[in-house]
Structure formats: C-alpha cells, structure tokens
C-alpha cells in the first residue's frame with residue numbers, strides 16, 4: 120500500500136472527485152433530476168430498497184406497471200418495512216394491526232383501495248382485486264376482509280410479539296401518546312374510555328405544544344412509469360401507531376396518498392396522513408406538473424401549501440413527470456431535515472437511494 124507509483128496514479132481520480140464535488144455544489148438541487156429523464160422509472164418513498172428492486176425486476180420481466188407497483192409495495196408488506204407497512208406494526212388502541220392500501224392506473228384512472236383491512240397481510244393485492252373484479256373503488260373494514268377471503272387471500276392474525284409489546288408498553292404509560300382531544304378524562308394523562316367535554320381551551324394548548332412524531336407513521340408510496348409512458352402508483356401502510364379504531368389515513372385515498380395520470384405525471388405522499396389528506400397533495404402535485412412545472416418544484420409547492428396551515432407537520436412527497444424526471448420535497452421539522460427515497464431508471468442502472476433536503 121502507498122508506494123510512490125500508486126499515489127501518483129491516484130492524483131487524476133482525486134482531481135476528478137474535486138471537479139465532481141464542485142459541479143455538485145454549483146448545480147445546487149439540480150443533480151436530483153439531472154440525467155433522470157429516461158424510462159422506465161421506479162421511485163418510492165423512504166429507503167425501501169427491496170421494494171424498488173421488486174418493482175424494477177417485475178418491469179424487466181415484461182410485466183405491467185400495475186404489476187410492478189403491486190409487487191413493489193407487496194415486498195414491503197412481506198418484510199414489514201420500518202414496522203410501518205404490513206402485519207405486526209402500528210397497533211391501534213385495541214392492539215390490533217389494520218392495513219390501508221391503494222393502487223391507481225394512470226391510463227384508465229381506475230383505482231382499487233382498501234382501508235381498515237383486518238387479518239389479511241397482502242393489502243395492496245386486495246386493492247388490486249377491488250380494481251380488477253368489482254365496479255367499486257374502495258372497500259373498508261370487516262367487509263373488505265370478507266371480500267379478500269372471497270378472492271382467496273388467507274385470513275391470518277396480524278399481531279406479532281413486537282406489535283403486542285408496543286401495545287402493552289403504551290397501556291403501561293397511561294395510553295400516551297394518543298389521538299383524542301376535548302374529552303374527559305384528560306387524554307393527555309389517562310386512558311379511556313373517554314367522553315366528550317365542552318372544554319376546548321385544552322386543544323389550543325396541545326396544538327402549540329405539538330411534538331412531532333417522526334417515523335410514527337410512514338408509508339410506502341410508489342410510482343412506476345413504463346417504457347411506453349404508462350404510469351401506475353400505489354401505497355401500503357399499517358397507519359398511525361395507537362390510532363383510534365376505524366381511523367383511515369391518507370394512503371388509500373386517491374389524490375392524497377398517491378395519484379397517477381399518464382398524461383401528466385404521478386405523485387405519492389408520506390407522513391402525517393391525518394393532516395396531509397386534507398390537501399390532496401398527490402393530486403395537487405400532478406396538476407402542477409400538468410402545467411409544465413418541474414417535479415421537484417411541484418413537490419415543494421405542495422409542502423408549502425400545507426405548511427401555511429400546519430407549520431410543524433411531518434411529511435414528504437415524491438413526484439415524477441411523464442418524461443421520467445423526478446423529485447421530492449419534505450417539510451423541515453426538528454428531527455426531520457432530510458428525506459430518503461429510492462429511484463431506479465436506465466441512467467441509475469440499479470435502485471439507488473436519493474436524499475433531498477427538507478424545505
């Protein structure tokens with residue numbers, strides 16, 4: 120190691136590295152989308168690499184964009200990505216794991232979705248069946264489970280040792296944190312059952328003191344654009360940990376959790392779904408891109424719009440336009456200053472982790 124000969128050979132590569140760093144600095148945010156305008160494209164929220172790989176290899180095998188989204192999100196359901204997708208995560212107030220998922224075809228604008236799905240592991244698979252075998256868009260709760268069983272999905276307990284211990288720990292710490300407000304007994308101090316109160320003074324206080332629970336509710340959101348420009352998108356999640364029974368987040372809602380339109384682009388969102396769903400961020404980002412706005416800027420505009428009302432919301436959006444350029448944006452809050460997501464296209468050659476600074 121370190122002979123004179125090899126260190127002189129090292130110089131050209133050191134210079135090249137410096138030059139690259141300089142270019143990166145000059146380019147600012149540009150490197151994210153630079154050179155990415157080629158198809159096919161797979162992007163998904165967070166560093167869920169195996170999901171990207173599953174979607175990418177599905178495309179390589181010649182299967183459809185919808186198949187790729189189903190396989191990609193399904194991969195996360197199998198490996199319980201971050202504990203926030205699939206079985207055994209995010210127990211609700213009764214300790215049960217329930218799943219939300221959605222898939223959208225940007226050619227036909229058809230959507231299949233399920234929410235509050237119980238005892239079925241492959242939520243995005245069931246969402247696909249809603250699209251393929253019914254004239255409906257969205258099935259929920261025990262009835263969605265019955266539908267899944269009729270489609271041949273096995274019924275299984277979604278509770279694991281891990282989700283059980285998260286639940287028991289929460290019970291032991293007086294059910295903190297939880298999602299109640301304006302109730303008695305005081306939800307910030309004790310468990311339910313709760314009754315409504317007319318004392319709204321407490322709510323204002325809670326909003327100001329709102330602590331950000333980063334990674335409390337993540338989701339896989341995925342966008343796939345085929346060689347021929349067909350776009351599909353989908354999501355899968357087990358929702359917010361300690362959610363009130365029956366709670367449905369943004370993920371399974373078209374335009375909120377994800378949106379795809381092969382004539383304009385696609386977007387997917389992750390984060391505090393209870394807040395984000397009110398703004399239809401994925402729909403809005405696609406509409407921005409329809410006007411020619413760059414994907415990164417479209418994502419940023421959506422984040423800014425939500426922030427006007429809820430400054431400390433936890434959230435991120437990924438965006439891709441019809442030519443395969445992509446970008447992302449996130450809301451900067453304590454503990455969340457960068458957002459990691461995955462991308463794969465012919466230029467990147469393999470699924471690669473991307474990082475964007477939050478705004």
Ligand SMILES: *[C@@H]1O[C@H](CO)[C@@H](O)[C@H](O)[C@H]1NC(C)=O
Nearest residue numbers: 182183184226345347348349
């Ligand atoms: C592109 O290919 C998909 C199958 O992967 C097909 O469903 C779709 O109709 C094609 N779209 C166009 C615009 O040809």
Ligand SMILES: *[C@@H]1O[C@H](CO)[C@@H](O)[C@H](O)[C@H]1NC(C)=O
Nearest residue numbers: 152411413414440441442444
């Ligand atoms: C997609 O975005 C890229 C870069 O942001 C831009 O050059 C390209 O024209 C856009 N494509 C469309 C169809 O708007």
